[in-house]
Amino acid sequence: MVEWRQVAVARRLLASERGTIVRDWGGQVPVVLAYPNNYAVGMASLAVHGLYRWLNELPGIVCERAFSSLGRGSSEGGPLFTLESQRPVGEAAVLAFSISFEMDYLNVVHMLYRAHVPLRAEERDEADPLVLLGGPAVSANPEPLALLADAIVIGEVEPLLERLGACLREGWREGRQAFLRELARLPGVYVPLLHQGEGVQRQWLAELDAYPLSTSIIAPRAEFGDMYLIEISRGCIFGCRFCLTGYWYRPYRERSLEQILALARKGLEQCSKLGLVAAAVSTHSQIDELTRRLRALGAGFSVSSLRVRPLSPILVQGLAESGAHSITLAPEAGTERLRRFIGKGVGHGDILRAVELAAKWRFRSLKLYFMFGLPTETEEDIEGLLALLKEVRARFSRQIVANLTPFVPKAHTPFERKAMAAREVLAARLRRLREGCRALHVELRVEPIRAARMQGVLARGDRRVGQALLRVRRPSLAHLQRALEEEGLTMEEYLREYASDEPLPWDFLRG
Numbered sequence: 123m124v125e126w127r128q129v130a131v132a133r134r135l136l137a138s139e140r141g142t143i144v145r146d147w148g149g150q151v152p153v154v155l156a157y158p159n160n161y162a163v164g165m166a167s168l169a170v171h172g173l174y175r176w177l178n179e180l181p182g183i184v185c186e187r188a189f190s191s192l193g194r195g196s197s198e199g200g201p202l203f204t205l206e207s208q209r210p211v212g213e214a215a216v217l218a219f220s221i222s223f224e225m226d227y228l229n230v231v232h233m234l235y236r237a238h239v240p241l242r243a244e245e246r247d248e249a250d251p252l253v254l255l256g257g258p259a260v261s262a263n264p265e266p267l268a269l270l271a272d273a274i275v276i277g278e279v280e281p282l283l284e285r286l287g288a289c290l291r292e293g294w295r296e297g298r299q300a301f302l303r304e305l306a307r308l309p310g311v312y313v314p315l316l317h318q319g320e321g322v323q324r325q326w327l328a329e330l331d332a333y334p335l336s337t338s339i340i341a342p343r344a345e346f347g348d349m350y351l352i353e354i355s356r357g358c359i360f361g362c363r364f365c366l367t368g369y370w371y372r373p374y375r376e377r378s379l380e381q382i383l384a385l386a387r388k389g390l391e392q393c394s395k396l397g398l399v400a401a402a403v404s405t406h407s408q409i410d411e412l413t414r415r416l417r418a419l420g421a422g423f424s425v426s427s428l429r430v431r432p433l434s435p436i437l438v439q440g441l442a443e444s445g446a447h448s449i450t451l452a453p454e455a456g457t458e459r460l461r462r463f464i465g466k467g468v469g470h471g472d473i474l475r476a477v478e479l480a481a482k483w484r485f486r487s488l489k490l491y492f493m494f495g496l497p498t499e500t501e502e503d504i505e506g507l508l509a510l511l512k513e514v515r516a517r518f519s520r521q522i523v524a525n526l527t528p529f530v531p532k533a534h535t536p537f538e539r540k541a542m543a544a545r546e547v548l549a550a551r552l553r554r555l556r557e558g559c560r561a562l563h564v565e566l567r568v569e570p571i572r573a574a575r576m577q578g579v580l581a582r583g584d585r586r587v588g589q590a591l592l593r594v595r596r597p598s599l600a601h602l603q604r605a606l607e608e609e610g611l612t613m614e615e616y617l618r619e620y621a622s623d624e625p626l627p628w629d630f631l632r633g
Contacts, residue, residue, distance in 0.1 A: 456507025
């Protein structure tokens with residue numbers, strides 16, 4: 123039963139939004155678009171905005187949203203219901219999860235548990251919703267969630283939307299098994315219960331302009347809720363050896379300048395600021411012209427990410443004039459040798475020139491992203507990182523924030539078989555970095571080593587990891603650790619080096 127306190131929270135959120143679609147379920151195929159994190163994070167995802175709009179545009183389908191939490195005042199353990207009509211999620215025909223991060227797998231399991239949907243696909247019957255998964259994490263390696271998924275979209279969903287819509291309209295009335303057989307016939311759809319070992323081909327959208335992707339619901343209480351978000355490109359041309367985006371989202375594609383500007387004009391009717399979204403905004407081939415045209419429209423804008431090279435002075439000036447207080451760069455490693463090894467394509471001089479550009483335009487804060495524990499990394503590389511920060515500090519007198527993330531090997535990248543650094547090694551290097559940053563008056567923000575190691579297990583996990591996930595009733599690292607142990611699994615067997623001829627759980631996927 124839906125709790126009235128939860129209903130009140132949902133209705134307050136709905137009242138704050140603009141662009142919400144509320145339709146009667148009668149005669150429609152009800153689809154719940156579920157994001158396995160809280161409302162503020164979910165509504166910052168352009169995938170949620172795009173899927174919500176596209177699914178509601180398909181004939182015969184009505185789509186509503188659900189989140190693991192609606193935020194302050196809501197319960198994270200009570201019954202799960204939809205935001206729009208506050209109906210129990212289990213009453214939908216399809217429960218479609220958009221999953222961006224491995225650590226959200228715990229929330230997927232918990233949301234199914236709260237929705238009273240059987241966790242195992244094989245245990246569901248005609249009264250249960252079909253559980254459909256998609257998104258970069260589960261798409262790259264679906265095996266940790268294969269036991270709970272009825273079907274998983276491998277790659278990008280846009281090329282499948284019309285055929286998927288037709289399948290939903292026609293298949294759900296014919297019974298679960300017939301429905302699954304129809305889904306399995308779609309290219310790029312993996313149905314674990316029916317899979318016979320054949321390859322599944324990753325799907326990708328050839329022409330971004332065919333599916334404009336921008337904010338569809340103005341949600342002031344979301345992260346970046348004051349901005350109108352616009353995707354300007356997809357993938358990355360550089361192919362850093364550790365990065366899933368550079369390989370799983372190949373080939374690199376750009377949205378046309380004309381479409382971006384059309385979306386910008388639409389956005390400025392609703393928000394005073396735009397957010398440009400891409401793996402590396404600064405690599406768009408027309409970024410200078412886009413910056414000039416946006417400024418001519420009177421638009422203030424922000425960006426999701428920048429590369430150290432290329433870094434357009436015109437873009438940096440546009441950000442400063444838009445009122446941006448901080449600028450974020452990602453050198454990833456402190457030494458020239460290590461940056462070459464990981465394929466970053468950024469030189470020492472490139473980094474310092476970018477810092478000087480940030481200082482010239484007097485940004486209040488400079489944020490730098492680094493990884494530690496990278497393959498072949500030594501103590502000399504750690505000292506090199508600190509030496510680089512010392513040079514940065516000499517050029518930028520305001521706040522410097524160093525964000526440190528342990529390296530996690532990801533499927534489909536050149537580093538997919540590499541070992542993750544041992545906990546003791548990571549801890550020792552982190553202690554040295556803390557000490558050095560303190561002396562340089564550099565603020566340090568670190569992803570916890572324990573969480574990164576668990577992310578590594580989930581990123582390269584198999585169905586045995588999935589079996590452990592199904593044991594976890596509350597989404598916490600401690601509960602997952604205990605579940606792995608109960609299944610007789612150790613983290614080390616997933617974090618070790620993999621032999622070059624060793625089968626990988628995701629080998630059946632074709633890119």
